[in-house]
Amino acid sequence: MLSLFLKGFVIGMIIAVPVGPIGLLCVNRTLSKGPLYGLASGFGIATADAISGGVVVLGLTFVSSFLLAEMLWLRLIGGFFLCYLGFKIFLTEPKPRSMIDKENNNLLAAYASTLLLTFSNPLTLLSFVAIYAGWGVEDLSAHRFLAAVLMLGIFCGSASWWVALSGGMPVVRVMFTHDGLRWIHRVSGAIIAAFGFIILLSLTQNLSR
DSSP states (O other): OHHHHHHHHHHHHHHHSSOOHHHHHHHHHHHHHOHHHHHHHHHHHHHHHHHHHHHHHTTOHHHHHHHHHTHHHHHHHHHHHHHHHHHHHHHOOOOOHHHHHHOOOOHHHHHHHHHHHHHTOTHHHHHHHHHHHHHTOOOOTTOHHHHHHHHHHHHHHHHHHHHHHHHHHHHHHHTSOHHHHHHHHHHHHHHHHHHHHHHHHHHHHHHHO
16 A cells, blocks of 8 residues: 555656646746745645546546547637736736735635646646556556545645745745846746647647648
């Protein structure tokens, strides 16, 4: 059982470490709104990773089939949302650190937004299918407790990455001037919006065929 948890922990780290648009969003939120806001965003991703890993290992084909069947709409929503967030970040003026500490940011909204964004990408499921096949993780549909242990490991592995990242970002923030943080907003916002635009562009190309 411990070995299954550790395997899940490593898988969670593998899934979390590559910096994509949602990871970049967490970094930006940590720098602009503080470590707790970034951590809540990271926990949303970790929760989605754990649930996706559970869906695959439990063999819940009706869930995975639904997500894959609705891939077009999910990617459409996710693409528009990334474009919106990217433009919003691009236009947002970074606030002084003293103001960040006094703000009462909505942590639940931060958690829910990254949770839904991660779910809007059905490729997350396919990533788990590939990793499970490579690591020899078997179908645990008849062993739900063991599946829960694996899911806990995935969550802890993914969450530990976001804890480390959110904990280190305030140190990085101190190194930047206000103008430097403004440029970070501009660049990260443009990249996030570009990811959303690429998703939407790929969908239009698929529909035109």
